[in-house]
Amino acid sequence: MLEHKDIVEEIKVIVFRLVDEEYGVEVSQVRSIEHMQKITRVPRTPEFVKGVINLRGIVTPVIDLKARFALGEENYTDSTRIIIVAVEDMEVGLIVDAANDVIDIPVNKIEPPPAVVGGINKAYLRGVAKLADRLLIMLNLDKVLSNEEIQAMSSIER
Amino acid sequence: MDMNQYLDMFIEESKEHLQAINENLLSLEQNPQSLDIINVVFRSAHTLKGMAATMGFEKMAHLTHDMENGLDLMRNGKLSVTQYAMDVLFSCVDVLETQLNQIIETGTDAGVNVDSLVEQLKAIASGKPVAAATPAPAVAAANVVVPPDATGTGNLSLNEYESTILQQSKEKGFIAYQINVELEEKCVMRAARAYMVFDAYERIGEIIKSDPRVEDLEEEKFENEFMLVLVTQEDVEKVRKAGLNVSEVSNVTVTVIDVHVSAPEAVVAIPQIAPIIQAAQQVAATSAPVAAAPKASVQETTKKPQLGKSVRVDIERLDVLINLFSELVIDRTRLEQIARDLGNQSLYETVEHMSRISTDLQNIVMTIRMVPVETVFNRFPRMVRDLARDLNKKVNFVIRGQETELDRTVIDEIGDPLVHLLRNSLDHGLEKPEARLQNGKDETGLVELVAFHSGNHVFIEITDDGNGINRQGVLKKALEKGVVDQFTAENMTDQQVYDLLFHSGFSTAEVISDVSGRGVGLDVVKTKIESLGGRVLVQSTPGKGTKFSIQLPLTLSIIQAMLVQIADEKYAIPLSSIIETAIINKADIKKVHKQAVIDFRGRVVPLLSLEDIFSIPRPDQQNLDEQNVVIVRKGDKMAALVVDSFIGQQEVVLKSLGKYLTGGVFAISGATILGDGQVALIMDCNALIH
Numbered sequence: 001m002l003e004h005k006d007i008v009e010e011i012k013v014i015v016f017r018l019v020d021e022e023y024g025v026e027v028s029q030v031r032s033i034e035h036m037q038k039i040t041r042v043p044r045t046p047e048f049v050k051g052v053i054n055l056r057g058i059v060t061p062v063i064d065l066k067a068r069f070a071l072g073e074e075n076y077t078d079s080t081r082i083i084i085v086a087v088e089d090m091e092v093g094l095i096v097d098a099a100n101d102v103i104d105i106p107v108n109k110i111e112p113p114p115a116v117v118g119g120i121n122k123a124y125l126r127g128v129a130k131l132a133d134r135l136l137i138m139l140n141l142d143k144v145l146s147n148e149e150i151q152a153m154s155s156i157e158r
Numbered sequence: 159m160d161m162n163q164y165l166d167m168f169i170e171e172s173k174e175h176l177q178a179i180n181e182n183l184l185s186l187e188q189n190p191q192s193l194d195i196i197n198v199v200f201r202s203a204h205t206l207k208g209m210a211a212t213m214g215f216e217k218m219a220h221l222t223h224d225m226e227n228g229l230d231l232m233r234n235g236k237l238s239v240t241q242y243a244m245d246v247l248f249s250c251v252d253v254l255e256t257q258l259n260q261i262i263e264t265g266t267d268a269g270v271n272v273d274s275l276v277e278q279l280k281a282i283a284s285g286k287p288v289a290a291a292t293p294a295p296a297v298a299a300a301n302v303v304v305p306p307d308a309t310g311t312g313n314l315s316l317n318e319y320e321s322t323i324l325q326q327s328k329e330k331g332f333i334a335y336q337i338n339v340e341l342e343e344k345c346v347m348r349a350a351r352a353y354m355v356f357d358a359y360e361r362i363g364e365i366i367k368s369d370p371r372v373e374d375l376e377e378e379k380f381e382n383e384f385m386l387v388l389v390t391q392e393d394v395e396k397v398r399k400a401g402l403n404v405s406e407v408s409n410v411t412v413t414v415i416d417v418h419v420s421a422p423e424a425v426v427a428i429p430q431i432a433p434i435i436q437a438a439q440q441v442a443a444t445s446a447p448v449a450a451a452p453k454a455s456v457q458e459t460t461k462k463p464q465l466g467k468s469v470r471v472d473i474e475r476l477d478v479l480i481n482l483f484s485e486l487v488i489d490r491t492r493l494e495q496i497a498r499d500l501g502n503q504s505l506y507e508t509v510e511h512m513s514r515i516s517t518d519l520q521n522i523v524m525t526i527r528m529v530p531v532e533t534v535f536n537r538f539p540r541m542v543r544d545l546a547r548d549l550n551k552k553v554n555f556v557i558r559g560q561e562t563e564l565d566r567t568v569i570d571e572i573g574d575p576l577v578h579l580l581r582n583s584l585d586h587g588l589e590k591p592e593a594r595l596q597n598g599k600d601e602t603g604l605v606e607l608v609a610f611h612s613g614n615h616v617f618i619e620i621t622d623d624g625n626g627i628n629r630q631g632v633l634k635k636a637l638e639k640g641v642v643d644q645f646t647a648e649n650m651t652d653q654q655v656y657d658l659l660f661h662s663g664f665s666t667a668e669v670i671s672d673v674s675g676r677g678v679g680l681d682v683v684k685t686k687i688e689s690l691g692g693r694v695l696v697q698s699t700p701g702k703g704t705k706f707s708i709q710l711p712l713t714l715s716i717i718q719a720m721l722v723q724i725a726d727e728k729y730a731i732p733l734s735s736i737i738e739t740a741i742i743n744k745a746d747i748k749k750v751h752k753q754a755v756i757d758f759r760g761r762v763v764p765l766l767s768l769e770d771i772f773s774i775p776r777p778d779q780q781n782l783d784e785q786n787v788v789i790v791r792k793g794d795k796m797a798a799l800v801v802d803s804f805i806g807q808q809e810v811v812l813k814s815l816g817k818y819l820t821g822g823v824f825a826i827s828g829a830t831i832l833g834d835g836q837v838a839l840i841m842d843c844n845a846l847i848h
Contacts, residue, residue, distance in 0.1 A: 040839065041727065042815065043774070043824075044823060052819070054831050054836065057488070059831070063818075
């Protein structure tokens with residue numbers, strides 16, 4: 001199987017941290033990584049929607065991933081980053097504790113997720129990449145950014 | 159050759175031609191005698207055929223070819239303009255539209271079946287129904303016999319219109335001459351000489367035709383000779399001299415045209431004209447204006463559409479321009495703020511100058527996006543015509559103010575609501591002809607569609623002179639549907655009753671018709687208009703008619719807003735919603751059914767706390783004796799919004815909250831970027847007032 005391994009497909013992922021776990025999103029889905037900045041709160045939205053920012057003239061919604069997955073209190077520090085991701089033509093900023101690595105991982109290293117990893121429902125996960133010295137949780141952004149909850153929220157309001 | 163690059167152009171131009179055909183067929187229906195209109199339709203169909211054939215859309219070319227044949231017969235008087243013929247022509251336009259849409263979607267026109275239409279066209283063209291169909295055109299056809307021409311300029315062929323003129327002039331004692339003018343070989347400015355000849359003849363009579371056409375003469379598209387038909391009272395010799403007096407004219411041949419008036423022979427005479435249709439085609443183009451205004455004949459080029467003064471721009475580029483400009487407006491606001499803070503005089507002056515320029519620029523950029531409402535209105539005459547026929551009603555449909563301009567985004571959205579209101583007027587508003595006669599009204603109903611500017615708004619009004627809104631009918635329905643209770647119903651004003659029409663799930667049509675009254679109706683119209691930042695109102699006089707007026711903002715992307723502050727948050731309230739700002743005393747706040755209200759100029763207005771509605775966090779509670787409020791309105795309902803302070807009025811660029819949040823945020827219609835780079839949310843006051 002060695003020769004097969006040589007030609008295996010690899011994907012480039014951005015690695016970020018939430019509390020103690022490391023997560024990955026594909027580079028192709030990431031537009032930019034921003035420092036923490038002033039966020040304008042948008043009233044009557046779910047708790048994890050922190051508001052909107054001015055991203056070079058484009059008003060971009062920002063959500064707190066930790067709050068999204070109920071992983072603990074928000075605690076913004078100097079290493080806190082906003083990763084701007086795009087799913088189809090929807091751009092959203094994700095607040096993460098740190099983002100500082102870009103690595104290549106072979107696709108065949110990604111295993112289907114167990115029921116729950118680090119407290120996150122597997123519906124939001126694409127899989128888990130087991131690398132030599134680290135474990136990367138790959139997010140399924142389509143699901144994470146499904147705005148069903150936002151829409152549900154608005155139907156309650158009206 | 160790759161045709162794809164031409165496809166867009168083909169589609170655009172085909173749309174224009176189809177629209178032109180549609181419009182002209184409608185006016186032809188009104189004036190069946192007008193050869194001019196038939197000619198315009200013919201030319202459009204001809205151009206369409208040519209374009210379709212070049213692009214390889216054979217079915218389209220095939221259909222237009224047969225249309226052209228039919229029109230050609232009409233033009234030559236062989237086929238009368240009957241209702242049946244008109245119907246077939248209208249269905250042709252419909253099918254062509256379908257084909258065009260299919261071309262837009264799939265790149266081919268193969269899927270649309272044109273056979274049955276082609277058959278119908280052929281049936282008409284074969285002449286079978288012609289003789290008996292309808293009375294022949296009122297004008298008696300004249301048989302024109304021209305002696306063979308020695309100079310060989312070609313045979314004289316006259317269309318129905320020209321023959322009529324000749325015939326009428328003869329009755330009045332005028333003589334018609336065919337004049338062949340030859341210019342000298344060395345003549346350099348042939349167009350100018352031709353003009354001088356025309357000028358000379360117009361002094362003594364009226365030129366009713368020329369060959370080549372006037373346009374071609376002006377562009378020197380002729381060799382050394384041309385032909386005129388002149389109607390005058392002068393004798394042959396004088397006519398000949400008038401031409402020869404122009405320098406560089408070598409020879410003038412004058413022949414008297416013999417005009418036989420013989421109505422019954424008209425049908426027989428037509429085959430004589432048939433072989434020279436090509437010439438008639440050229441003739442028709444020039445005939446009418448010449449007769450109407452003799453002086454205009456040579457300057458006829460002014461009649462041609464003005465080309466070359468406009469350019470087609472991809473709408474996406476315009477959007478990019480607007481977006482870039484919006485950025486500029488934001489930076490302008492920012493610069494103004496910095497200049498004010500720094501207090502540097504020369505910086506301040508420069509910024510102020512820049513602001514003025516950018517305001518001018520803004521006006522221009524905004525007008526570029528403006529499109530006349532005509533682009534939406536022009537499809538309505540046809541729709542109204544078809545609808546009136548389906549409903550067996552007689553309608554005089556009047557459009558005014560179609561040149562009024564609106565932002566393109568609004569134009570794109572306004573079509574459907576207008577269709578709905580027009581259908582509503584025709585179906586529910588206008589009575590049947592019999593009922594109208596009984597009520598002492600003209601049998602033909604009047605529906606008016608009027609657009610006009612006023613201030614920062616555009617109004618579109620749809621008025622009918624029908625029966626008005628039946629108050630009892632509306633109330634009965636409202637009670638049935640449980641929209642109001644008996645007590646409220648009795649105490650409602652007429653206006654409030656009419657507003658019930660916009661309530662969702664409301665339709666007053668006794669019988670649910672195909673046209674309107676499917677229960678999804680005016681409420682959809684209202685929602686749409688309000689989503690465009692506009693309002694819709696209804697006024698009605700029983701027995702006299704109903705008027706729907708729509709008020710729309712001129713533009714959507716840059717609006718005037720009042721910035722307010724509540725605790726640490728800033729919000730923008732669109733100025734169009736604001737009536738005024740006020741300071742109220744805490745003692746003046748009353749409670750009605752647990753709702754805080756204030757007395758504002760004699761009206762009881764609910765007092766809404768934005769702090770509560772938007773759950774705005776406030777570090778330290780404040781307890782003031784006075785409160786700032788913004789009085790906002792939705793229709794004629796009002797509300798007072800409590801704010802901490804007013805920051806000021808400014809132009810803001812309306813931006814979406816981003817797709818993720820779109821449609822999900824209560825009472826927020828969008829966001830804007832302030833001078834300091836922060837985002838402020840724009841409040842949707844309509845959602846706050848119930």
